[in-house]
Amino acid sequence: MGKKFSDLRARMSPESQARADAMAQTMLAEMPLNELRQARGLSQKMLADVLHVQQPSIAKIEKRTDMYISTLRSHIEAMGGHLDVVARFPDGVVKISNFSDLGGSAAT
CATH class of the missing domain: 1.20.5 (Single alpha-helices involved in coiled-coils or other helix-helix interfaces)
Incomplete structure (x- = not known):
C-alpha cells in the first residue's frame, strides 16, 4: 500500500x-490552457456549455499555439478569470490597455 x-x-x-x-x-x-481548465475543476464539456460551443471547439482552442486575444479572453472569463495583456521590460511592466474591452465584456 x-x-x-x-x-x-x-x-x-x-x-x-x-x-x-x-x-x-x-x-x-x-501552465497551458488545458491544465488551467483542469486545475479549475472544469471539463471541456462544461466550458463548451458556458461558451455556447461544441466540446471539440474547446479541444481545438487548447491545442492552438496562436489565437485572437478575444478568443483567449472569452476562454479565461468562462473559467471565472480575467485576462490582462502585459508587456515586461527590463525596467518595468506595462499593462496594454487596447485590449481591455475586447470580447464584449466590461473591463473591471
Whole structure:
C-alpha cells in the first residue's frame, strides 16, 4: 500500500518543504490552457456549455499555439478569470490597455 503524501511531507525538513512549496507555486503560475481548465475543476464539456460551443471547439482552442486575444479572453472569463495583456521590460511592466474591452465584456 502507498504512503500518504501528508506523512511523507511531515518527514521533510522545513527547508525541503519551503523548496517544494516554491516549486509548486512556480508550476501553478504558468501552465497551458488545458491544465488551467483542469486545475479549475472544469471539463471541456462544461466550458463548451458556458461558451455556447461544441466540446471539440474547446479541444481545438487548447491545442492552438496562436489565437485572437478575444478568443483567449472569452476562454479565461468562462473559467471565472480575467485576462490582462502585459508587456515586461527590463525596467518595468506595462499593462496594454487596447485590449481591455475586447470580447464584449466590461473591463473591471
